Amino acid sequence: MAERELCFQCLRPKRFCYCKYTKPVESGIKFIFLTHPKEVKRQKTGTGRLAHLCLPQSEILMGIDFTQNERLNQLLQDERYVPLLMYPSPLSVTADSPVLKEKLYDNPPQGMQKKIPLVLIIDSTWFCSKKMLKLSKNLFDLTKLSFKGAYKSIFTFKTEPAEHCISTIESCYYLIKEMQEASLAPKDIDPEPLMDVFKKMIQFQLEKENERITLGLPSTHPKDYKYTKLKEIPTFN
Numbered sequence: 001m002a003e004r005e006l007c008f009q010c011l012r013p014k015r016f017c018y019c020k021y022t023k024p025v026e027s028g029i030k031f032i033f034l035t036h037p038k039e040v041k042r043q044k045t046g047t048g049r050l051a052h053l054c055l056p057q058s059e060i061l062m063g064i065d066f067t068q069n070e071r072l073n074q075l076l077q078d079e080r081y082v083p084l085l086m087y088p089s090p091l092s093v094t095a096d097s098p099v100l101k102e103k104l105y106d107n108p109p110q111g112m113q114k115k116i117p118l119v120l121i122i123d124s125t126w127f128c129s130k131k132m133l134k135l136s137k138n139l140f141d142l143t144k145l146s147f148k149g150a151y152k153s154i155f156t157f158k159t160e161p162a163e164h165c166i167s168t169i170e171s172c173y174y175l176i177k178e179m180q181e182a183s184l185a186p187k188d189i190d191p192e193p194l195m196d197v198f199k200k201m202i203q204f205q206l207e208k209e210n211e212r213i214t215l216g217l218p219s220t221h222p223k224d225y226k227y228t229k230l231k232e233i234p235t236f237n
Helices: 037-042 047-054 070-076 098-104 126-135 168-181 192-215
Strands: 030-035 059-062 081-086 116-123 143-145
Touching: 030 047, 030 070, 047 059, 047 116, 047 168, 047 192, 059 070, 070 081, 081 098, 098 143, 116 126, 116 168, 168 192
Parallel strands: 030 059, 030 116, 081 116, 081 143
Antiparallel strands: none
């Protein structure tokens, strides 16, 4: 029974704990992960939790309708922060947008940064995220933030609704990179630990899937029965 003891940080069995692969990334950004309960139930160690383990000061808030969420409303009203909702929209700003710099600086780009980006990321499926946005009235008027670049997920064995859709942890990684390029995040910090632990997770999941197929073990996911061919495990050179 000891092998099933859980790590209370990553919620993995201690034998397969991911924490040893994590390192702190002091990005100067406060990330808030708005996590749908189904995301926690379906996948206890999702990429949002992995990102949280690497990002000091980040927080996970679980729910569907965040309108009355006391902690979120407290953060949204805190004058130290500029709230930004990470979500694609025709009205979204990017890290290099003058609008964003004006919100963070007194006299951009020479002025000192006065406020901290408070980046809200919806950690859920695209279908559930739409419902969360529809219900959460306190998110309606927030400035939406998106990427300048186009990125493709390395989470290749997971089906996404569109090629441009990337995981939560990848969203954090690429946002930090773009914020660094725009001088809105410290240029001397290294965001690679986010991708390092994500790659370890991918390799582990593929190894376990291949083990299941080889041994003919029952599937643990409703769609697993469709996959009967061994998968190539990337080395991520």
